[in-house]
Amino acid sequence: MDGHELVERLRRVVGDRWLLLDEHELRTYESDGLLQYQQVPRLAVLPGTGEQVRACVAACAEAGVPWVARGAGSGLSGGALPVKDGVLIVLSRLNRILEVDLDNGRVCVEPGVTNAAVSTAVAPDFFYPPDPSSQIVCTIGGNVAENSGGAHCFKYGFTTNYVTGLEVVLADGTLVTIGGKELDPPGYDLLGAFVGSEGTLGVATKIWLRVVPVPEATRTLVAFFDSTRQAGEAVSAIVQAGIVPGAIEMMDATTIRAAEAMAHAGYPVGRGAALLVELDGAEAECDAQFTQVTSICAEQGSDDVRVSRDEAERALFWKTRKAAFPAMGRISPNYFVQDGVVPRTTLPDVLVRIDELAAEYGLTVANVFHAGDGNLHPLVCFDAAVEGQAARAEELAGRILDICLEAGGSITGEHGVGVDKRKHMAKMFGEGDLAAFQRLRCAFDPDGRANPGKVMPTPRLCGEVPGVYRQHPLEAAGLAERF
Amino acid sequence: MTTASAVRPASTEEAASALAELSSPVRPLGAGSRAEWGGPDAPGAVTVHTGGLDRIVAHNPGDFTAIVQAGVPFAELQRHLGREGQWLALDPPDRGGTIGGLVATADSGPARHRYGGVRDLVIGITVVLSDGTVARSGGTVIKNVAGYDLGKLFAGSYGTLGLVTQVALRLHPLPARTATLVAAIADPAALTAAVLAMSRHPLEAMALDVSWAGGTGRLLVRFGGVTAAARAADAAKLLHDVDTDVVVDDESIWAAQRSAQRGPAVVKVSALPTDLPAVIAAAGDATVVSRAALGVSYLCFPAGDDLAARVTAARAALAPRPTVVLDGARLVEGPWTAPDPGTLALMRSVKARFDPAGMFRPGTYVGGI
Ligand SMILES: Cc1cc2nc3c(=O)[nH]c(=O)nc-3n(C[C@H](O)[C@H](O)[C@H](O)COP(=O)(O)OP(=O)(O)OC[C@H]3O[C@@H](n4cnc5c(N)ncnc54)[C@H](O)[C@@H]3O)c2cc1C
Numbered sequence: 001m002d003g004h005e006l007v008e009r010l011r012r013v014v015g016d017r018w019l020l021l022d023e024h025e026l027r028t029y030e031s032d033g034l035l036q037y038q039q040v041p042r043l044a045v046l047p048g049t050g051e052q053v054r055a056c057v058a059a060c061a062e063a064g065v066p067w068v069a070r071g072a073g074s075g076l077s078g079g080a081l082p083v084k085d086g087v088l089i090v091l092s093r094l095n096r097i098l099e100v101d102l103d104n105g106r107v108c109v110e111p112g113v114t115n116a117a118v119s120t121a122v123a124p125d126f127f128y129p130p131d132p133s134s135q136i137v138c139t140i141g142g143n144v145a146e147n148s149g150g151a152h153c154f155k156y157g158f159t160t161n162y163v164t165g166l167e168v169v170l171a172d173g174t175l176v177t178i179g180g181k182e183l184d185p186p187g188y189d190l191l192g193a194f195v196g197s198e199g200t201l202g203v204a205t206k207i208w209l210r211v212v213p214v215p216e217a218t219r220t221l222v223a224f225f226d227s228t229r230q231a232g233e234a235v236s237a238i239v240q241a242g243i244v245p246g247a248i249e250m251m252d253a254t255t256i257r258a259a260e261a262m263a264h265a266g267y268p269v270g271r272g273a274a275l276l277v278e279l280d281g282a283e284a285e286c287d288a289q290f291t292q293v294t295s296i297c298a299e300q301g302s303d304d305v306r307v308s309r310d311e312a313e314r315a316l317f318w319k320t321r322k323a324a325f326p327a328m329g330r331i332s333p334n335y336f337v338q339d340g341v342v343p344r345t346t347l348p349d350v351l352v353r354i355d356e357l358a359a360e361y362g363l364t365v366a367n368v369f370h371a372g373d374g375n376l377h378p379l380v381c382f383d384a385a386v387e388g389q390a391a392r393a394e395e396l397a398g399r400i401l402d403i404c405l406e407a408g409g410s411i412t413g414e415h416g417v418g419v420d421k422r423k424h425m426a427k428m429f430g431e432g433d434l435a436a437f438q439r440l441r442c443a444f445d446p447d448g449r450a451n452p453g454k455v456m457p458t459p460r461l462c463g464e465v466p467g468v469y470r471q472h473p474l475e476a477a478g479l480a481e482r483f
Numbered sequence: 484m485t486t487a488s489a490v491r492p493a494s495t496e497e498a499a500s501a502l503a504e505l506s507s508p509v510r511p512l513g514a515g516s517r518a519e520w521g522g523p524d525a526p527g528a529v530t531v532h533t534g535g536l537d538r539i540v541a542h543n544p545g546d547f548t549a550i551v552q553a554g555v556p557f558a559e560l561q562r563h564l565g566r567e568g569q570w571l572a573l574d575p576p577d578r579g580g581t582i583g584g585l586v587a588t589a590d591s592g593p594a595r596h597r598y599g600g601v602r603d604l605v606i607g608i609t610v611v612l613s614d615g616t617v618a619r620s621g622g623t624v625i626k627n628v629a630g631y632d633l634g635k636l637f638a639g640s641y642g643t644l645g646l647v648t649q650v651a652l653r654l655h656p657l658p659a660r661t662a663t664l665v666a667a668i669a670d671p672a673a674l675t676a677a678v679l680a681m682s683r684h685p686l687e688a689m690a691l692d693v694s695w696a697g698g699t700g701r702l703l704v705r706f707g708g709v710t711a712a713a714r715a716a717d718a719a720k721l722l723h724d725v726d727t728d729v730v731v732d733d734e735s736i737w738a739a740q741r742s743a744q745r746g747p748a749v750v751k752v753s754a755l756p757t758d759l760p761a762v763i764a765a766a767g768d769a770t771v772v773s774r775a776a777l778g779v780s781y782l783c784f785p786a787g788d789d790l791a792a793r794v795t796a797a798r799a800a801l802a803p804r805p806t807v808v809l810d811g812a813r814l815v816e817g818p819w820t821a822p823d824p825g826t827l828a829l830m831r832s833v834k835a836r837f838d839p840a841g842m843f844r845p846g847t848y849v850g851g852i
Contacts, residue, residue: 102683103756105756154625157603158626176825177825181755182778182804183753183778184751184753185753185805185822186753186807186819186820186821187849188636188640188830188834188849189602189635189640190826190829191635192602192632192638193635193833197631213683213684213685239547240545242659244656281687282685284714288709288710341622341626341627343545343548344545345545370626373624374546374624375626408623409622409624409627410624410626411629413624413627421629425629425630428622429619432616432617433619433620436616436633437620437631437633439836440837442836443832443833443835
């Protein structure tokens with residue numbers, strides 16, 4: 001199939017209106033949420049059904065053309081960055097909720113449904129716990145690909161703990177069901193392998209999710225401390241006491257200052273750290289634990305513990321936390337959001353290391369994070385107008401990941417590897433590990449057409465298994481080497 | 484070329500060099516407490532004993548994580564963690580099994596209701612593949628999305644993809660107190676209605692099981708925490724015209740639930756909570772242990788001449804719901820319900836990539852993998 005034939009075939013599948021060839025229109029899709037990477041695809045399709053997705057992928061397979069799936073494009077690692085000469089498959093039209101079965105605690109959705117729409121569909125008695133801050137826009141398909149998490153994941157778990165089944169179009173154009181509406185169908189847990197695979201193993205066209213009852217009670221407090229060390233120790237003491245908060249979020253002095261200027265929630269500017277703790281669950285248990293948390297905060301040195309009296313006040317506490325990223329624009333012209341993880345107990349020391357490093361680079365790093373699971377989001381501030389500062393900031397952001405790894409952590413807790421963190425993968429994983437990853441990828445997509453160039457640090461090809469060695473065209477052309 | 488009929492590595496490295504030298508089929512083995520699950524191994528398969536991989540490498544109480552080698556006995560790990568008021572929140576029926584065997588079979592018990600299964604608690608894994616490659620995925624932190632999640636792929640793979648030598652685990656605090664609501668309900672439809680009434684409520688129960696034996700049933704809902712007994716009593720109010728009891732000294736109830744998951748022949752059923760009446764109807768003379776809010780049930784058949792026939796009849800009655808024969812797998816032709824052809828082809832492809840030589844337990848897994 002030549003290029004022209006592919007275009008015509010895709011046109012027949014999705015219809016004229018949903019085939020985009022115009023450079024202008026395609027620019028909409030040149031980046032995901034990480035704007036420093038841009039690539040215009042050769043063309044984009046917006047299929048309207050799972051069957052159309054399958055037909056598009058099958059056409060690409062026949063034409064030997066790579067493709068990238070895209071949800072809302074809110075990803076922060078360049079995961080949905082198009083490939084040059086490739087097809088972009090935009091899933092926003094697949095936005096139907098197919099089934100709501102509350103007796104069995106299940107919802108079945110198409111991939112383009114937004115995260116927030118799932119909770120809305122099962123309200124008021126149920127909700128869908130994984131709650132990325134981008135939940136109003138990001139899609140369930142994107143969440144599945146990234147194994148997204150949110151503030152409530154320390155207690156409730158991540159996307160992977162809530163997906164029970166998927167319908168997936170594989171790169172050769174076949175449709176398979178992995179997992180199901182029920183748990184534990186026999187065989188390998190391909191579902192576990194697919195969730196978090198960043199669009200490299202296929203396109204999810206139908207997704208079964210588990211939803212859970214809304215907790216009976218929610219109690220929220222914010223405690224202020226002189227230092228992030230003190231606040232970090234309070235987190236450890238709370239968790240050590242056997243309490244699993246619904247959310248436990250920390251902000252440092254810089255973040256408090258910026259966020260308060262935007263949210264006006266009365267956070268005391270000048271304090272070293274703010275800890276937002278939310279408990280939820282059965283009313284009696286929640287109250288008993290809340291008293292304990294309040295006294296732990298005081299014992300760990302907080303002289304200012306504020307308990308929300310009503311829903312409006314709770315919303316205000318959260319508004320400040322949620323303002324943290326956008327507010328940073330007020331104190332710095334530009335910033336990078338880093339995403340790293342450390343074992344929770346190392347938090348206080350890691351924060352000191354980050355401060356030292358920021359001083360060495362002469363840049364400001366603001367810290368806001370999901371403290372329960374040690375997921376840091378350092379915001380590396382810089383001014384792009386100052387020659388070389390962006391590059392220095394990027395280097396600093398990378399060195400923060402080195403600190404995370406030295407502490408026994410990870411290079412990403414929720415944003416994924418995408419294109420952005422490929423360069424860090426070899427620091428976290430050895431050659432044997434990466435080769436094993438490649439085996440999985442080859443099992444799903446031996447020709448490497450699904451979202452190529454993502455996740456793995458260097459392009460790799462799949463050997464034939466089983467059978468005899470044949471040279472891949474890319475290899476022959478010297479563009480890639482076999483691992 | 485090694486011709487030994489068994490090897491017993493004491494480290495991941497030793498396992499790697501042993502496997503690199505072998506070319507015959509191999510069969511990883513822990514304590515053998517679930518040895519008969521899955522299909523029979525090829526005659527002459529070399530046993531790779533994990534008993535030498537017996538170290539609890541690290542326990543980080545502050546981080547609620549542990550790193551454990553595959554041969555560590557499950558009970559020993561729990562004892563160790565318990566000293567710090569923590570546990571690996573899995574409570575499968577335990578007959579002296581190892582962590583490796585637990586991961587390989589993805590076995591679980593009543594606590595799965597609250598904490599999830601093996602797949603949800605393994606945060607990192609080290610495996611040795613048939614060519615001796617050592618591969619790790621995940622890490623030692625509870626939140627991590629770097630790289631593919633091989634821990635989930637190997638959980639429940641029955642030793643057919645490679646040898647698991649070490650895992651990193653997420654731990655939980657032991658509950659301060661527990662209490663169990665027990666409700667006796669003899670009608671399957673009413674029992675199911677009671678389950679649904681409970682599962683639609685935000686109870687935050689530790690476990691929600693049904694037991695069915697001798698033509699009558701019980702709903703068992705376990706609570707943990709300082710207010711456990713009060714919450715169990717509150718939950719009873721959701722049920723009308725039902726005999727209920729709150730048991731504070733409840734460990735023996737749950738020990739019985741666990742042990743009823745093992746027997747002469749045990750069929751595990753994947754279904755939905757609303758399928759419970761159908762599961763009970765299909766069970767015949769088997770006792771039923773159901774993780775009722777999850778839809779996962781275990782039918783435990785008493786011994787007897789026609790055991791195989793009873794197992795087969797129950798599975799046929801439950802079809803197309805997938806079933807797996809655990810204990811007594813040898814009684815039937817195929818212990819696993821085969822996945823649909825497309826899914827099975829993908830599973831075969833995974834097997835072919837991870838174990839191209841077909842060394843790990845060939846022919847013993849789903850669809851003859
Ligand atoms: C302001 C802001 C806040 C954020 N907060 C959080 C947060 O709290 N937690 C968090 O985890 N993330 C967060 N994110 C990141 C992002 O929202 C998530 O990664 C989200 O899951 C991406 O969804 P999307 O629909 O935008 O996917 P996209 O960005 O379009 O795509 C992401 C990846 O998914 C793949 N993909 C998309 N659809 C499918 C499909 N159907 N099948 C297979 N692959 C598919 C793509 O190929 C790509 O690799 C945030 C982003 C922003 C901009």
